[in-house]
Amino acid sequence: MSIKVIVNGSHGKMGKTTVETIVEHPDLQLVAGTNSDSDLAATIQEHQADVVVDFTAPANIFEQTQTIIKNNARPVIGTSGLTIEEIESLKQLCKEKSLGGIIAPNFSLTAILMMRFARDAAQYFPDAEIIEMHHPQKVDAPSGTARKTAELMHASRHNISDSQAHKDLARGEQYQGVTIHSVRLPGLVAHQQVIFGGLDETLTIRQDSITRKAFMPGVFLSCRKVMELDQLVYGLENIL
Amino acid sequence: MSIKVIVNGSHGKMGKTTVETIVEHPDLQLVAGTNSDSDLAATIQEHQADVVVDFTAPANIFEQTQTIIKNNARPVIGTSGLTIEEIESLKQLCKEKSLGGIIAPNFSLTAILMMRFARDAAQYFPDAEIIEMHHPQKVDAPSGTARKTAELMHASRHNISDSQAHKDLARGEQYQGVTIHSVRLPGLVAHQQVIFGGLDETLTIRQDSITRKAFMPGVFLSCRKVMELDQLVYGLENIL
């Protein structure tokens, strides 16, 4: 019995990549591709879909996810923009129906593992800096993944003294007590390294992605995992 | 109350470094340095030593460790050469006395974390290769740490097909299904990276040590941990 999947936002970059690569997974069956013009509720009902993968726009992701759950499909949400309150409300909705679901800001397995290892290493090595490297078209610096990594590291560190902003520009940005450097160059796609400094030794955790296909294994793993879950989970790291 | 420590093998390279750096740790008190000519049992008794750090020679490490335990001191063993049967026998001895102890092939915290992260990542990314890089005087290739890493990765991987020896020399050595490359160059000390390959993404875990001081935090952490333990533990990773 294959899992019946709808891809919502199937014309966007991530949605299109999902549609193109799902065929390589025989246990997953694409039953429909939908977008903002589609009647999502009706499509779920018609195909008795098990899972809806959502890569639409931030604007109405809360309503879309509500629709998914109310129609008894399991949400796999890659679209950003949900507030903490909205996530709590959606968790409650899933709980009432004992329905599984996943909301993930990043579906790359190597990025998830990098963040997890960085969080764990920060317990032993409080001194650490992040270098994230992306293509020049990226609008924000530092990247969301670098910020998320710093937050996780900060939460697991002990005895951190109050850090101050660097006075030298070359020393980068301090965020959550972790210094972040952002490199922007053509020829790069999405890369991050976290360097931990100890006594005459260093530990480096590095992640490199070269196309958006890198996110697909995380998406398809989520499609399978939500079938076993009875609640909505935030963050792919919590189901690995 | 500081912990009273004897360094056995205090004239060797590692022992000497231990003696030189223990003074930076006020909670640890060096009460004696011993070597093959010393009466270790008498020295332990005389100083009522809590811990014996051992960096002597493989030849009689089993007898030395027995002496340590029988005299109610806690062993922190960095000397290699103990067989699995000997370790079991020493564990039994510690158990009878409810005495803590640690035997560690590698005291570098970054090396321990690298091995742990490599083991965990291997669950998700079965395709991986190890590149270890050392100074040209190193006699063995691949390194013991590379072998240990491969063993841990092998044990945590699923569904590994039988791998075959590479026919091209440049492809390195296959050990426990993991390909290992050994670089030997002046200017290097002790470095290792483990690269995991996924769909259009890679994850790299890298460790660099530049002097033997890098092993000291692990040694001193062990001196503190054995005071809380009531058994002999093999591998620093088990007390982190």
Added chain:
Amino acid sequence: MSIKVIVNGSHGKMGKTTVETIVEHPDLQLVAGTNSDSDLAATIQEHQADVVVDFTAPANIFEQTQTIIKNNARPVIGTSGLTIEEIESLKQLCKEKSLGGIIAPNFSLTAILMMRFARDAAQYFPDAEIIEMHHPQKVDAPSGTARKTAELMHASRHNISDSQAHKDLARGEQYQGVTIHSVRLPGLVAHQQVIFGGLDETLTIRQDSITRKAFMPGVFLSCRKVMELDQLVYGLENIL
């Protein structure tokens, strides 16, 4: 006045990429795409082509290049398979007509610079190893670029003692006195690093390509350079 270019082998992977990206260069005008079924001589004559970029098959590249030169077009040859004698013969043909031309085994500018820098560094640092990393579908190990790099390094080194094959498999392949390691993992495309070891210092030259578009700047640079040359040049490094 734009340069009139024919792409021979326009249906192959490299030819196709050339056709797709030449439009971004207003000084270059694609006048025709040809393949093994086309009458290359007639197409050159008809369009009065200045340059023929050739990415066809090794089988008849010698005849194709003769045709290009005899019809007064300048060859830019990316197809491999020409022997040293054939290259000499083609050089003679260009010389008689004072016609420019380029034969290049690798059009990546970063690869060319890496090889040049590796050759220069080998003069000062005889101890060096190459780590080349590619996708698992690559059939040969070590790569052609790694071999070419080793040849260049070997030629510029002084006082090299006779090197022997390594007895440990993990130590890789010795080629021209340079040890080469070949990593093959999913998530990789085409990468190479050359590490030079000195007294307590190392120098690393690394090159990463993530798509075949990386070869295009070298191709288009060649299209412009051959217009200024009055001879056939072998190797992109000689026109940089």
Added chain:
Amino acid sequence: MSIKVIVNGSHGKMGKTTVETIVEHPDLQLVAGTNSDSDLAATIQEHQADVVVDFTAPANIFEQTQTIIKNNARPVIGTSGLTIEEIESLKQLCKEKSLGGIIAPNFSLTAILMMRFARDAAQYFPDAEIIEMHHPQKVDAPSGTARKTAELMHASRHNISDSQAHKDLARGEQYQGVTIHSVRLPGLVAHQQVIFGGLDETLTIRQDSITRKAFMPGVFLSCRKVMELDQLVYGLENIL
């Protein structure tokens, strides 16, 4: 016939390392170690010294170098602090006596080659960023070597648009149109990488030093080279 060498500043860190390692070079003979209390002129005369290696303090390096030249010894100057005017004046002094000499801000051969390769690569790849990484005790950021590298790259680049200071802190410092990032962590000594971005490819030149011994080959190479020179040269890169 060995070259007779005086080490001025023989009690400082660099001077001491020079004294300790010169014995490994049979063609170089240490005839005296001097410091601020010594009569340098008399010592040169007494030993008929060929070369004076100077690692004293910036305060009176100009006078010291004048003394060296006036007493017919060849200066090998690693002490910083000379102004451009002073260097010109010292060059004139050497010229009058047809005496060789070297003033070098950095004696590391890998650092010199890194700077040279970075300068050359900048001609082809205008987009580049520098990441320099040092121990946390280093007072300045970015490092002098990073600044020197950026200056060399800037001078060899063409068509550089006016660059503006980054508005995001994480984007580092712009110096001579090159973005520099400074990492400061325990476990690091002195490392720098220059990353060049092209179309779907990158080139990285990296240099790692782990002790001050890394500077010795450059010092001893200079001792030999000044014997052949008949002028004062500024920058080790000019004699390689």
